[in-house]
Amino acid sequence: MPTRIDPRGPRFAAALTSVVLAAALVTGSAWLLAVQGVVFAAGALLGLPRAPYGLLYARLVRPRLGPPGELEDAAPPRFAQAVGLVFAVVGVIAFAAGLTVVAYVAVAAALAAAFLNAAFGFCLGCEIYLAYRRLFPSQPNTTEVAS
Amino acid sequence: MRVRCPGVTGLVVVVIVLAAATAFGLWRRARDGRVVEARVDEPLLGPDELGAPLGERATLVQFSTAFCQPCRAARATLAHVAADTDGVVHVEIDAEHHLELVRRLDIMRTPTTLVLDGSGRIVRRATGAPRLADVRAALPA
Numbered sequence: 001m002p003t004r005i006d007p008r009g010p011r012f013a014a015a016l017t018s019v020v021l022a023a024a025l026v027t028g029s030a031w032l033l034a035v036q037g038v039v040f041a042a043g044a045l046l047g048l049p050r051a052p053y054g055l056l057y058a059r060l061v062r063p064r065l066g067p068p069g070e071l072e073d074a075a076p077p078r079f080a081q082a083v084g085l086v087f088a089v090v091g092v093i094a095f096a097a098g099l100t101v102v103a104y105v106a107v108a109a110a111l112a113a114a115f116l117n118a119a120f121g122f123c124l125g126c127e128i129y130l131a132y133r134r135l136f137p138s139q140p141n142t143t144e145v146a147s
Numbered sequence: 148m149r150v151r152c153p154g155v156t157g158l159v160v161v162v163i164v165l166a167a168a169t170a171f172g173l174w175r176r177a178r179d180g181r182v183v184e185a186r187v188d189e190p191l192l193g194p195d196e197l198g199a200p201l202g203e204r205a206t207l208v209q210f211s212t213a214f215c216q217p218c219r220a221a222r223a224t225l226a227h228v229a230a231d232t233d234g235v236v237h238v239e240i241d242a243e244h245h246l247e248l249v250r251r252l253d254i255m256r257t258p259t260t261l262v263l264d265g266s267g268r269i270v271r272r273a274t275g276a277p278r279l280a281d282v283r284a285a286l287p288a
Contacts, residue, residue, distance in 0.1 A: 022161045022165075025157040025158075025160050025161050026154055026157040026158050026161060027154070027157065028154075028156075028157055072216060072219070073216070073219060075213055075214055076214045076215060076216045077216075079214040080214075104156075104157070104160055108160055108163075108164045111161065111164050111165075111168075112164050112167065115164070115165055115168045115169075116168050116171070116172050119168070119169065119172060120172040120175070120176060121216075122172060122175060122176075123216045125214075126214045126215055126216055127256050128256075129212055129214045129215070129243075129257075130210075130212050130242050130243065130249070130254070130255065130256050130257050131255055131256065133212070133242070133243040133246065134246060134249065134250065134255075137243070138243055138244075
C-alpha cells in the first residue's frame with residue numbers, strides 16, 4: 001500500500017510555488033529561485049507533507065478545512081518536485097552565468113507546471129514521465145505501478 | 148543582449164506563461180479521458196502481449212506508471228465496469244516495463260485505456276482517466 005496524502009496539500013504548495021516563481025521572474029532574483037530550489041529538493045527528498053509548504057499547509061490551512069474527500073498517492077507529486085528542482089537548478093546556474101534568457105525560459109517552464117497544478121490539479125511533471133522513460137528506459141523491475 | 152528593465156520583462160513573461168498555461172489547461176480538461184474510435188490499422192492484441200486472457204466480450208487494457216495521478220481513478224472506473232459486466236475484463240500494464248508494446252501502440256502518457264473486442268482488436272482508445280458512462284458506452288456489443 002503506497003503512502004497516501006491529502007491532495008489539497010500539493011495544490012496549496014503549487015499555488016505558493018507559482019507565487020514565488022512569478023516573483024523570481026519579476027525581480028530577476030537568482031536568490032529567490034535558489035530558495036524555491038531548496039523547497040523543491042525538500043519535497044523530492046522528504047515528501048511534500050514534510051517539505052516547507054506542506055508543513056505550512058498542515059499548520060495554517062488544513063485546520064480550517066474539513067477532512068479530504070479522498071486521498072491520493074504521494075509518489076507522483078513527489079516526482080514532480082524533482083522535475084521542478086532540475087528547472088530551478090538550471091535557472092540558478094543560468095542567472096549566475098549571465099545567461100538571462102536561458103534562466104527566464106527555465107523559470108517560465110517551472111511556473112507553467114506549478115500553475116497548471118494549482119489551477120487545474122494537472123501534474124505536468126507526472127505526465128512527461130512515460131515520454132521520458134520512452135527515451136531513457138529504466139532498469140527492469142526497479143519500480144512497480146502504485147496500486 | 149542586456150535586459151534594460153528586468154521588472155517589466157519578467158512581468159510580461161509571467162503574464163504570457165499564465166495565459167498560455169490557462170489555455171492549455173482548459174483545452175486539456177475538455178478532451179482528457181474522452182473515448183475515441185481507434186485507427187483502423189491498430190494491431191491485434193492477445194494474451195501474449197497482455198499477460199492475461201482476453202475477455203469474451205471486451206478487454207479494457209489500462210497502461211499505468213508509478214508516477215501517475217489519474218491512474219487510480221481510471222483503475223477504479225475500469226475495474227468497476229469489468230466487475231459488473233459479463234465477459235469484460237480489466238488488464239493493467241506497467242508501461243515503463245513494456246516499452247516495446249508502448250512504442251508499438253504509440254502510447255505517450257498514462258493512463259491510456261484501450262478497449263479491445265472479443266478477438267483482441269483495438270476498437271477504442273482513451274487518454275486520461277475515462278468517465279464511467281463513456282466506458283460503458285464504448286463496450287462492443
